Amino acid sequence: MKANQNTIKLLTFSMLLPLLCACGESWLDPKPLSFYEPGVALSNTAGLYSALSTCERNMRHEYFGDGAPILTEMIQSEVAVEGTTDKAGPQMNMDISLLPDASLNDVNYTKVGWYWYEGYKGIKYANTTISRINDATFKDEAEKNAVLGAAYFQRAYRYFKLTHQFGDIPYMDWEISEPKYDFYSYDRWSILERMRKDMEFAYQWVPDKVDRGRTSKGACGILLMKLCMVLGDFDRAIEVGKEVVAAHPLMTKRFTANQSKARTNLMHDLHSVEAKLDISNTEGLMYVVSYPEVDGSDRIQTMRNGVPLWSSGNIKTPDGQTGTSITIASGETDPEMDLNKTYGRGIGRLRPTWYFTNEIWRADKEANDLRGIFNRDSWRKMEDLLYNNPSLKSSGNQWYGKNFVKSPSMSVEDTIRLWFSWPHYKLFVPDPLQTQWAGGETPWYIYRSAEVYLLIAECYYWKDQPQLAAEALNVVRNRAGASPLTAADINIGEILDERARELYYEENRHLELVRISYIYARTGKPCEIFGGRVYKLDNLSGPGGTNSNVKQEGYNFWYDRVNARSNFYNKGVIHKWAEYKISVHHILWPIPASAINTNTKGIINQNIGYPGAEKNVTPLKVPEEGTVLGPQ
Template sequence: MKSIKVKTFCAGALGLVMLASCSDWLDPKPLSFFTPENTFDTYAGLKSATDMLNRDVRYFDFYPTSGSAEPCILSEYWFSEMAVNGRTDANNVPVDLTALITPSASLSGNTSQINNYWTYLYKGIKDANTLLNRATTAQYENEEQRKEVEALAYFHRAYRYYRLVHQYGDVPFIVNEVTSPRYDFYTTKREVILKQLKEDLENSAAYLSNSVYVGQVSQAAAYHLLAKINLALGDFDAAIEAANKVINDGVHYLMTDRFGVDKNDPTKNVIWDLHQSENKHLPENKEVLYIVLDDYAQTDARSAAGLEIKRQILPWFTASGKVSTPDGKSAFVDNNETKNPYLLEYGRGVCSLRQTWYATHMIWTLDDTDLRHAPGNWMKMTDLKYNNPALKGTSEWYGKPLQMYNDKGECLIADTIRCWVDWPHYKTNVADQKANWWRGGWADWYVFRLAETYLLRAEAYVWKGEKNLAAADINKVRERAGARPITASEVSISQVLDERARELFYEEPRKCELTRIAYIYAKTGIPADNGKTYSLDKFSTENYFYDRIMSLTEFYNKGVKNAYGLTYTMQPYHVLWPIALKATSTNVEGHINQTPGYDGWENNIEPMDRPND
């Protein structure tokens, strides 16, 4: 069953400036407000707070944030080989990363969500620490209830720190409840943080259950996160052990048979079923490890923006003058679904997340049977037809497929970056609850599912050189998609990343996973697929993250300019994000190190090998 609306909570204030005001954390406003003193004294009160932490995962990744038309997850893709920012109507969008991404920049809203991630993740850490502290004195019916609450808090703290250390590197490690403003934090080493997260989950995951309401944290989700943390530490055997506890739990399995709302539609397939909004929370969907719920019927959802996934990913082909027929006429009518049924069928995109050739073409060359790239699931621009009613009787091109050039070789697209790109319709097909919305509305979304667990275990096997086992795990995912199985000789870390790109688009935090793998190469010295070796002491100037993006993207490595005149640029130090100057400069009684490569990092001191007191 689907869980009901939960209450919100706000406890204490972290001294980092951006976390000082509870009222600024989320939009829409909380449904209710209560304090730890009068709520966190019972099992029921503490469980309500863990439900709120689940809701926050939905907001900080997948929803457009306050003051922005774009969700934070887009920044995870702009800093990767899979996508760039496609907007050309502003000069402050993250295109020229060298110039724009600085500690003093306003990195929130449409200029990327770097600062918002810092705020939202530390807010969740503060709340998780509050629960851990209050869990020691609350009243329970039995000891299992206390252990469950603590395990949920450890999961949410670990989930957020996992993201922080792969977004910013070394960061303040706060493990105690903060009840008043503080300005005395110090940076802790990334590996120290990861080791503590590993210990926390190893000691607590067993107290969680796989029999939970959908939308709550399962035991499998905790072990899945533990597998990621073990990989980040280079403990590949432990990563395999954690993944085994998920894959072999007898509860979860890959969905290989048709199910859900369209299961009797012979034109669809299991890949389509897996990603339809109505099917994600169904009890029969056994692939779900952790999912965030969204229901438009809830009062708090009606004032928000919904996922807006169609708006973010689809090309801006509907707007007047963006796409022309070969005889020079407007291809479509905008903002009128009667005159342009594509608005209702596919949506109205503005292409904030513009996929690269790597994402739309390069990763799909292994075969032509992959359902994730098949007609009906995957849309190509040439699948669309000129449908402007004004073309009837006036142009021979009415009803014919789109083409990019006329017979003179002249481009028919006003902005090829923003208005011409393929997209995964099976993922963007999110219903609009509002009339004339066409953006992709309110829907559940995967955070962890079993397909990724197989790919995590496959990655661990690759690091260990056990390519036959890695191929078997990758092929579990590929065969479900109808794709050709790969051989052991084809297995590599690059192939794992390609399969993650095929399977987990708009689910995984792509930049974090690339950075995690770059750290592993630097820590172990294992030669990379590109023949190079890396080291931690040169991480900000030479790393696998940067080299992979430069070798695959057609933007950051080509001097490409967008229609606004901005050049796409990236530097090796973008493997990590800067920490806002406002956070470092106001921490006057301590010292928060700046990310290497950015202004101020020359003042860094040795990070601590323990948490902040």
């Protein structure tokens, strides 16, 4: 397909990214050539890898900082909800907060828009390398293909997310050097087919041993698996998965200096800063990096986001006194009394659901699971914390140093934000350069071998081979100390439960539920956990039309799963600022109105259920060969 066929050109990043709105046209002025002129800087392997480092940096932003975008992915699932209950606006009532013209990229609302804008930024940076690959000099063909494969990964990584978050989307496959205003939506399936082809190439050529934070063969393998799965090629996904885990076995023995610390175990080792820096760690397939005390690094702030707001003055002793303080009493030497440095100063943005904190941890199967609530070293509940307010000590109050006791008169708002348990081993990241510990600098896992085993198990589920699915799940469960599963235990719920146990704050949970929703709808496989319900592609987002906030089961697996497992959405939890609500069409997020409205010469489709969808046209298809924007 040529770029000018059907008057189709892909929309400029000035339309997808609101970057040029605040700029003049000085960027068009000619500049003197220098080493940093793209034709010079991108003329060899080092230069092209430097360009890709921008993609890798942007991957980090998803997980780092206050209100990190990964929270939105978790909140739009059954494992967690928005916990900020002291104001209006955050993503609780999705019928209001998820509208095309809402504030979609704000720490106080939602980061849905972040995925749109940053996704296309990553595609832009990857396309720069892809477009210039033939103009650069390499020592041999293998080196060239390794660079190209890494660029393919970065592009496919974004398209995989975007097609599962937003459905049919604009497609670009070449460097764009001037503004364009004529984007059209492309069929998500054809985008995914093309990304699969690219990832087969990347999996063949990208090396396995790379610097931490760079794209590895293993990372290419797991993304290729996911592409194969959503396209229905489960045998190829299993084949790749087995190759990846053979090269990257799980860490099954303690391997960091944490093993000498009290109240730690293998899970603390695996998720510690030390483990993510340790080159002997065979399990990590892809990381984003932020190194402790290195200039330019960022803070993960997992504790700020995911730990309760214990420092609120609303945590009271049974006799009504303020129970907690960030500052400890003078002369206090018990580290458990320093709640700030022992647990982190949380604000409860990410409020886990009862499903995650209780339902998936069964006394008969996960009693010895190192990842779960029965392990008091790994998990913490509010009753584990000690009243530490210095005023209690100075006044001789009997509750100083005693365990928290929940007040029977605690408000709904405080119950949501101040009182829940959490996986301490996963969220605790030392933050020694700060007065208030929110979660410091650390690498973070994007992909691990543990997830590969879970994907292999899921493939066997789709192939109706439950015994093999159980065996794959048990590799991960055995490492954690959980009881093994049998073929009779296997269903999609069990697989998703295991993902929640293993991958909290790592996986894009909403995206994975959507991925599974598409597979159900495309294959027609009856869903056993919902009475053999069969889903269809043609009404996945519901009936559409005006006032389409439909809350009816049977349209898509994502809605049914979240509605069945989240004790907030299915019980209509209300606090003084909002009611927790989701609708069927929220399986896909709204395309930001600014992207559609500024695309004056083309048509970007809006997702069914949102205002503007009535203007949709048939999406285009990505050609099997050649490019849309580049040379044919």
